[in-house]
Amino acid sequence: MMGTSSTFNASSTSNAFGAGDGRARSGGTSRRAVLRGAGAALAAPLAWPLLAGGVARAADGPIRGVDVSSLPKAEDLGAVFRRADGSTADALTILAENGANWVRLKVWVNSPDGYHDTARIAALARRAAALGMEILVDFHYSDSWADPGQQHKPAAWAGLDAAGLERAVAEHTSAVLGALVEQGTPAGMAQIGNEINAGMLWPDGSTDDFDRLAALLTAGAEAAAEVSPSTRRALHLAEGGDNALFRWWFDNATARAVPFEVIALSFYGYWHGTLPELQANLHDLVARYDRDVVVVETAYPFTLGSDDDHEDIIGEESQLVAGYPATPEGQLRWVRDIASVVAGVPGGRGLGVFYWEPAWTAVAGNGWDPADPASGNAWENQAVFDYQGTVLPAAGW
Template identity: 65%
Template structure:
């Protein structure tokens, strides 16, 4: 069978970011990393709604295989408890785990412990758990975690890693698990870890914060977690350069966290736009030149350079503790019905200009960043 190229990049490094716009794409030159990951949480719904994915030459293909052939070796999938649209649950996760394994990739499960998006600004309890508090809520967390990871193990597609919560700077399962009450939050985190360990002992556990450039915030959070004996194997951080500081601040934080806590570190989310201007009628999250990181234009070259440079930062962590990076939602393209609001089928997508497929559904060169 003919192997189709994903526009593999050459070996020469790109010049400084300031002159990227004037140069052809040459080489991503990211240092070698163990994890070259992609978050594919939106893919099942996108495919159901008609999303198409193509190699750089226009040949239609499977998104997971296209990304794998470009170098991705891990996939991250989020899990909600009972979503309004029926997606992001156990059924889709089990099916995606089979696809991921078939491509020789490893799986990271991202527990949101919610029926909807969980992030630093919102950590809503699932509706089925609204009346639960104290040990009853801990039991629900433990049982849900064990059910998901146990189901993966039973179908012989175990998770290699699992996040106990998503961007939990302010805690999770509010109001019970706010980080203003660390004893309660630690109880919930411990319950998730216990469920994971009981159902899938080989799964590494990650604790995930946003604000990857905030060293003071990272120290405060993990000092509280470690002082209460919360178990974890990996420190996972989101880092978007247009929100979370500079690459130098990320480097400082990753180096310090790895040294201070003796743990591996991971960038669990990053991305960058390849263009400005929305494909659908919904304004993109990054929509204007003023939002861009200086030196990184919203072009395929700028997107590639961002991935090269953040990869070098992660790889610089001493002792090989910089595990790697996950690109967030590279296959979330603009198709009707697969928007931001799971309760509104007409909602649009604010992310398509940061995907790794262009507006003609073709693979972009940043896909080969690793």
């Protein structure tokens, strides 16, 4: 491996990564401004039982997930993906061949560009299931991005009263998960909201009124259980290294009996703290709330160079986590180390890790703003395909 050596002991909370490495934290910053992500590197890639054709079975081992929500649009716009030997294939197949066993798919209520709706999610779920992969549905309950800095109501729900908004949440949840059940690809997990640190469906579901937020979350969670009983329900916050935040939030949620089975976290090391902080938080959450935990978003750059005219979210040396250079090797080490931290959660309650948008390459037209094809994605240097579309080592962590 190139760059500074990293030796994280998953049984220790000593900081082997350098807490003073100068990285910034996102706080409540909007994904529009900063789209947003951290151990000893595992000695060798984990072994995964294979289906015919070299594809990992979803039921075996921890989650090695990929959020491929942008993939259908990239494909429609002509993106090309290659295996390490140079042969072309669809990105989902390549990721599965490299060990990915879950997909995470975001759903918007009325997507401005026609993607991320129920029909698109269902089609992508069929592709994933055919490759032996499980499905996590990521409900944003918005027409576009939802994150700590923005949780806008769908336009069609803007005039609804409290009861009407709860019905809308339940009906939308039911419709999406029901469509997956109907086609024989039920979701293994569903997030009731995305990075809801400050709530969702503002202003009604803001954490300023946690009773209202709890009612909305309960409406979605109960609808999920009714239409898709085998689906595990997750509540998802960003800032995965901030234990005080997670305690405050989940103390409030559990006090109001919001039903859920999994605590989901985003953890980007250049914003969300250190790996020891993540480790301590995961261990505390399992002990305090008796729930499983999963990191549903992380990523790291393989280069600081850009593949288009748009500035990347992470494009400066000063933004990097100490010990993890912006190289293919540094990217791989990052994902292995965060997976090691999650795998070390007591009792096997760390479910695994999802890599956020590993196939979001700089294909023209597939920008962050669904209403503006010229917006650029600012993320291509954190994909696990290089600028020729060839898969990188991090895909096989």
